[in-house]
Each structure stands twice: as C-alpha cells, then as structure tokens.
Amino acid sequence: MEKKKLQLDKRDIYNYYTMIKLLGSGGYGCVINKSIKNKPYTSNYVGDITKKEFKNDEKKNKHISKIFANTEAYCEELIIITKILYKYHKMFNSIQLFNELSLPPKKCSSYLVLSNLEKYQEYEKKNLVLSKLKNFFKEKKNLETHDEKKETISECLIEKFDSDITNIKIHEIIYDYGGIQLDNIEINDYDFIKALIIMCKSLQTLHQLGFVHRDIKPQNILYNNDNYKLSLIDFGVCIPFNEVYTKKEKWWVDSGYFISPPEYNIIDKYNKYKNLDIIHSYYKNDDFYNKKKKEYDIFLNKYNNINNIEDIPEEIKKIAYKGDIYSLGITLLLLYNQNNIKITHENKELIMQKISNLINNMIITDPFDRYDLTDVVNDLFELEKLYISEIELNKYNDITCNEDIENITNTLSLLKIKGGGKIKSKKTKKTNKKLYKKPTKDILYKKFI
C-alpha cells in the first residue's frame, strides 16, 4: 500500500515537471496548462461546483489556469465575469447559455508567495522573487515551445511586479481548457461553420443581455477538437453597451486597435484610417484598402461636427454591439486569408464567393448598413446547406407513425448522443457510460448565485 502511494506521487511530480506549459501571457500575468497545486490563502469554487467534482476534472487534465501578478487586473476580470454571469442567471435561471459562448470560471484563488521585502535592494528583490516563484511553480524551462514564447512562468510573472512591493500576491482563475486559438490551427470549413453558427447565436444572447465583447480577434477564439466547439474568451474589455461611448471608455475608442470598428473614428478625424492601416499590414490588398478608405470618408463626413465622445449621436450609441460584428468579420477575413480554414468543399470558388459576401456585409463601414447577427446566422445556415446532400437534408422529413416505433426512438437517442454531453449524467451506471461520446459534467445545471 505504502509502495503504491510512493509510485503515484513520483508520477505526479514527473507530470508536474514535464507538462506545465505557458499557453499565453499578457499585461496581467500568464496562462498555463495546469492549476497551482499549493494551498491558497483564499479560494472559491465558482458556479457551485464542488471540490470533489473540481478535483475529478483536474485529474482529467481539463483545466487551464490564468495567473495574475496584478491584483487590479484579477479584480477587473472577476467583476465583468460576475456582472455577465449574474445577468445570465437572472434571465435564464442558470448560466448554461453562457457555456455555449465561452468558458465560465471554475475556481478563483489567491496565494501569498513571499513577504518582508523591505530590507532588500531592487536587484536583490528581483532575484529573491524569481527564485521564490521558481520554487512555487517547481517549473523547468519549457523545451516544448518552438515559437518565440521562451520565458518560464516565473520570468513572465516577475515582469509584472512593481519595485516598491512589500509582499507578493498572485491570483488564479481556473477555466476549462478551451482548445487552441484560431490563428494557430487549421480547421475544416464544415466543422468551422457549424461551430460558428452556435457561437454567433450565443454572441447574440450576450448582446441582448446588454454587453459588448470589444476584443473579438483570432487569438481570443479557441477551437476544441474534441467537442468541435468554438469558445470566445478574454472578457477583459467587455462592458455594458451603454458605456462604450463614455469618457471612462474613451481610451479604448481612441486606441486605434486594428479590429476596432470605423464608428470609433467619429471623434479623432485626424487619424481616421489608423485601424485600416494596421489591417492593411496583415491583409495586403490595395483594392480593399482604397475602397474602405472611400467608405470611411463618406461615413465619417456625416459626423463632421462631432468632436466629443459625449456628443456621439444616441442612435450610434444604441448599436454599439455592432462593433463586435465588425471585429468578427475582420477575424474571418484574416482566418480565411491565412488559410486557417481549410476548404474541403469540391466547389472552392463558390464557397469563397459566399464567404467573402458574408465578410463584406459584416465589415460594412456604416454600422446601420452592417449585418446583424441574425443575418450572419442566416447566411451561415445557407452555407452549411451546401455541405449537406439533398438526401441528408430531407432524411427525417417524412417519418410517419406507421414506421417502426423503435426505429424512431433509436433515431431520437442517436440525436441526443450527437448533441454531446447534453444528457444529464446522473451518476450513470458504468455500462451506459460508453454510449456517450464525451461525458462532460455540466456545472451549468447548478445555480451560480
């Protein structure tokens, strides 16, 4: 017995050393593929998930951990996600629908790594923090990374601490692993379109609840090969739509981010093509660039007399959510252009024509003429049909009651399985388990607040 335990521990340590990977990093800290194993000084399971359920998922390597070296950023992410999930819960009595769009957090924890740094000089502080962090994460250089992300977790975090720090807090939000960011993979067109339909419908729900994501781009959409699901992540700048054109949010409107919609340029007329210029550096198509510039001129001319964010007309403020549709359109443009979406359909030209029509409608300069998500979904449905044979499309159209009733129930149960993880796995017997493609525990049946 004793021996067995020892072996297990060894394996755990081995896994911990070899599998910990830096998935991404930003101004807040970084994202890694494992949760922190140390005991936190505060922690909370979110969405009413129990410790036991959480640990089960953890064993299955289902989690990723977003680590914040910056308390403010941690707090901001929690505030917006709480606001969003609270709205979902209030509206639908559960946060299940949010799961269709994204990944709700599962556990939030805070750790105290080290204190009493007063007596140390700046350079000593840095080394001390680095070694404590290294010990904390028990990390090794990640030899598996082939790209430019060469830093270790500690190196990545130490950058974020300021020098007059007296003790070091790090915070962690654990999410389900959601897959690979879209600009790093190749997906089959049909799988992508099906997943995109669900994502767009879910994004529409987010909008209807009054939020705008504001940061839709290939890096913030993940694709999970196991369940064919797209997840929109990174709600760091997501806000209620009526705050988009306010003084508090002017910094974002001014930022000239490449994925920002043209209506953000109503105030800053001198740099009106700034996001277009950046797009041009990715999507080097002069005809596109020149055509868009002309469209910008026509649109922005209508608002010549507006110079303050507060003076933006009410009708523009009301459709702030249309910015997300523009960003999603640019995202699709980049993905199709960079061959992240592999066209498998035999009539490649037809597909590309339809996709380019859709994209053009999503990135129309004037937000009033731009597609709504209802239009996007309709177009995607039409596209999807091109991949399905007439027979498949009409397969169940003429089922009647004269048919073998068992056949009908069989068909129904098949459809359920195809839905993947939608069946409540209420402590199912072992024999039934293999019927489900991926028995995922659905935390969303549980109450959030």
Ligand SMILES: Nc1ncnc2c1ncn2[C@@H]1O[C@H](COP(=O)(O)OP(=O)(O)OP(=O)(O)O)[C@@H](O)[C@H]1O
């Ligand atoms: N749930 C997840 N599953 C898999 N990978 C993830 C997950 N969350 C984040 N990542 C990876 O980490 C990267 C960074 O995460 P995220 O977008 O949340 O932070 P960020 O863009 O660095 O943050 P911010 O923009 O707020 O500074 C993502 O682009 C993705 O590659």
Ligand SMILES: [Mg+2]
């Ligand atoms: Mg991001």
